[in-house]
Amino acid sequence: MSHQEELVDLVWWRQKPVWIMVFLGFSAGVPLLLIFSSLSLWLREAGVSRAEVTYFSWAALGFSFKFVWAPLVDKLPLPLLSAAMGRRRSWLLLAQLGVIAAICLMALTDPQQQLQMMAVAAVLLGFSAATQDVVIDAFRIESADVRLQALLSSTYIAGYRIGMIAAGAGALYMAQFFGSTSDVYHYDAWRNTYLCMAAVMGVGVLTTLLIAEPESGRSPYHYPTGDYLRFFIGFALSVAAFVAVLFIVPPSPQWLEGPSQYLLSFVYGALSLILAAAAALVVFRVMTGFGFVNRSLVSESYTQPINDFIKRYGSLAVWVLLLIGFYRVSDIVLGVIANVFYQDMGYSKDEIASVTKIFGVLMTIVGSFFGGFLTLKYGVMRVLMLGAILVSLTNLMFMWLAGIEANIIALTLVIAADNLSGGVAVAAFVAWLSSLTNISFTATQYAMFSSIMTLFPKLLGGYSGTVVESVGYSSFFLIAGAMGLPVIVLIWYLNRRIETSA
Structure with missing residues (x-):
């Protein structure tokens, strides 16, 4: 690449895909905190226990299983919409409408009266938001070449974090304005807040209607309509089998209670998920074996993408997947309990909104742009290593914060360091x-x-509330920081063996 081409890439404000990703990032950032931090404060004000609040983080597991239905997004045409809007935009619009519907359902549910319905609505929001993420990620990668991907990821993160400000600080400010506080709970205040958040998603819908389909997203669908319909039916029946097994499997038995109950409960829950996944796989394979689902379509959707990755990376594929799976463990596990921690330490809703949701998100945006330009200059793996080290170190700063009285300056310093890294x-x-x-x-x-x-x-994060209740905040933050150490070793190992383009 010539020096002139590098300058063109760095003049990011002239790149149309960059601005598109700002608005799509905003649309992707709104739903996340409506499942995590904003919802956690709503549930706490409604009198839900700390452990149950953090269990709600599992509602976002749709983000962790979206690879299961991502092939449908890639291969399944939507009636009327796909022909009119194209493969990516049609699915994007459907996902955004699903997000809006789920937020409205949450708004119309009082957790004091219908906690289970709130859980269902949160799961639906997680599923719809995860589907939106699948499409946006594909759109981002297909809308520009590899040279722009670092800048696109930075501007996507900037838009994403602005969306998080709206759903985080904005939601807390509105709930306070409408009259709900930690001392006096008002359901109407949170209902009105979430209805406003549903309206904010109009930004994403408008963007989807105005943008053009990426060239690589215009590929025609190659199979008859009946094949796609049977593929969808097979997937739906597999999901039904997965859910049925989870309902049949009993909750953690009493003998799991004891000093190691949290670890044993985690293992029991993981085995239940594996059993449910196995049942879903058996159902799908049976329908494929009998010819109900087109084998070739299944191969294109699931087998070929996996085989392609294994072929390209060979024996290193396992180590690459391990790094992917563990890179953000320290950050995410801490984030699940963060809002509850701030509230327990005595910070007001306004202080949490101003420092952690507005100032903190702005620091994340600054850090993301800095990280994007560092990646262009020094390469991906070096900045991955820098980020892993900084995240582990800054997570330890929360131990200091837990050991002092509520202090807005100390909170600001910790949030600045944590979000920049x-x-x-x-x-x-x-x-x-x-x-x-x-x-x-x-x-x-x-x-x-x-x-x-x-x-x-996220599986670990769901237990963060129970761990805090057992060992306290300081020990929890030490554990969260130490989780980043294996990541540093993995990056060092892979950096010596994989040539990664910056």
């Missing part, structure tokens, strides 16, 4: 994940990578 790490990580994909299987492979990235951390 997180922004650098995520920008490099997204660029690295993008470089791992083959353009022939964009949606499926990137969904697989990003699913693995969040699966293990």
